[in-house]
Amino acid sequence: MPRSLLTIGATLALIGLAVGLPIGLVVLGVLRWGDDVLFFLFAEVMIGAGLLVVTMRDIIRCGLAMIVCFGALAGIYVIAGAPLVAAAQVLIYIGAISVLILFAIMLTQTKDAPTSLVFQTQSLGAGIAAIVLAVIIGLTVGSTDWPDVGARIHTATDHLAEVLFNEYVLPFEIVSVLLLAAVIGGVFLAKREEGGPP
Amino acid sequence: MSDSLDAYLVLAGLLFAIGTFGFLARRNAISMLMSIELMLNAVNLAIIGFGSFIPSLSADGSVIAIMVMAVAAAEATVGLAIVIAIYRNRKTPLVDEYDAMRR
Numbered sequence: 001m002p003r004s005l006l007t008i009g010a011t012l013a014l015i016g017l018a019v020g021l022p023i024g025l026v027v028l029g030v031l032r033w034g035d036d037v038l039f040f041l042f043a044e045v046m047i048g049a050g051l052l053v054v055t056m057r058d059i060i061r062c063g064l065a066m067i068v069c070f071g072a073l074a075g076i077y078v079i080a081g082a083p084l085v086a087a088a089q090v091l092i093y094i095g096a097i098s099v100l101i102l103f104a105i106m107l108t109q110t111k112d113a114p115t116s117l118v119f120q121t122q123s124l125g126a127g128i129a130a131i132v133l134a135v136i137i138g139l140t141v142g143s144t145d146w147p148d149v150g151a152r153i154h155t156a157t158d159h160l161a162e163v164l165f166n167e168y169v170l171p172f173e174i175v176s177v178l179l180l181a182a183v184i185g186g187v188f189l190a191k192r193e194e195g196g197p198p
Numbered sequence: 199m200s201d202s203l204d205a206y207l208v209l210a211g212l213l214f215a216i217g218t219f220g221f222l223a224r225r226n227a228i229s230m231l232m233s234i235e236l237m238l239n240a241v242n243l244a245i246i247g248f249g250s251f252i253p254s255l256s257a258d259g260s261v262i263a264i265m266v267m268a269v270a271a272a273e274a275t276v277g278l279a280i281v282i283a284i285y286r287n288r289k290t291p292l293v294d295e296y297d298a299m300r301r
Contacts, residue, residue: 031199039200043209050213050236054220059229066232073239076209079200080250085242085263092267097235097274104278105228108291119223120294126222130215137211141204148203148251155249155260163257164264175268182272189279192286 018044039079046072057118059105067098081154206247213240225292227281231274238270 022040025031031040049069053062070093077086199205213236220233242263249259285291
């Protein structure tokens, strides 16, 4: 019982820190009230859930954390001014891919999977490589002079539809054929052999 | 912060690095597929960031992001089908036990 109380306390403290940090930054004048605070909150939730996806022992919880990560990312898309992409994110990633992955987890779960070792032996090197990659990307982003306008441009959905069905109509059709091929291939690969092992 | 392209790109880089770590470090094949999904989402976030801050890319960014999502759905379908097919033969989802071509 004290252990579960400790878990609840730690979770509450973490939520308090996550909410308190942007508010503190607003008070300090680093963030402006409004979109900045929302962006910061979504970014925190996204990175935190992403870290949980790659570090938790129980893989089904990793799948659920991945849903939280994708949901926060959809919120960031809305803030960035791409509402149709946010809707597609919710439909495709949260609605379809996450459910597919959860079903695959349930089909391949062994009894001793959560108790056995989660990480490869190379995980220390992988961690160092990931940190180096993040630092390199951060330095590159910081030192490059992007030709941006410093303000968000809202993408109107009707304009997006015009572009999608005029300029990008060939890629659109190719993607539809690719999806058909992938669905047929997936069914063929995952179906049971006649008289084979169950 | 939400009005600077750098914030979106740094966020995308962080998510991509997390995905890289997961792909290299996890033993479970489905965990590795989830890490690939994280990396695809990071790239999508960078594309949306460019589309939302560079006027000439405004609609193209969204179109390309939607295309990436469709390709990611195809990838997830085929990848998970392969994992399930391997699991049926080898009875384990752990990639370091798939050593049939090494012995």
